[in-house]
Amino acid sequence: MSAPGPYQAAAGPSVMPTAPPTYEETVGVNSYYPTPPAPMPGPATGLITGPDGKGMNPPSYYTQPVPVPNANAIAVQTVYVQQPVSFYDRPVQMCCPSCSKMIVTQLSYNAGALTWLSCGSLCLLGCVAGCCFIPFCVDALQDVDHYCPNCKALLGTYKRL
Structure with a gap:
């Protein structure tokens, strides 16, 4: 018999593929909360029969304490995320990074490279x-x-060239 080609299966017992693990097995859902063991049937005295046949007390389970927020120490911090501002030859409405006010920029015109080239x-x-x-x-x-009209800070420049 010749060696199998690249698209031929090798002779021998075929192995069935196993099923992939479930989502719970992969992610480990409920791994943070262990399930308590089932009580073993025993006499009505309140003792549970252990694996060696002797009586033992019911297991005490550990519970995770839930943190209680302190009512006096509540602090709320508001964070504003500002998109990058593109400056052109028109006024821009934005939040000034210097004074944190919502403003419309004031424009100032200065001679630049295009002005001198035109001259x-x-x-x-x-x-x-x-x-x-x-x-x-x-x-x-x-x-x-x-410029910012409130604090007169330079916010950006638009260069023609």
Whole structure:
């Protein structure tokens, strides 16, 4: 007889696969609460007959004490999780990390890289008589700083380039 191929079963007794463990066996449900042993039948004297045939007292079971919260020490801590804020050229409603107030940011415009590049481009095109400074007056060409109106803290900057 030749050796079995990769898709042929080997000759011999077939083994039936066993069933996988149950969910309770896998996770260990009720492993925290042991089940008490069943009392063994014995005389009506209140004693239980042990495995060796002698009488013994009923088993005392250990119970887990439940912690009772102290009424005087109740402290509630509220945690606010804020998503990252993306700053653009429009005001943003957010919670200020400095003063923890809900605010709408105030905008301040500053000359940035796009402003200077626009000014240089206009100079090269021949706008030397002062027209090359127009980008410094146009908010759409400047960088934007976002400030808190309450505590005046700088919250973020939007750079055009």
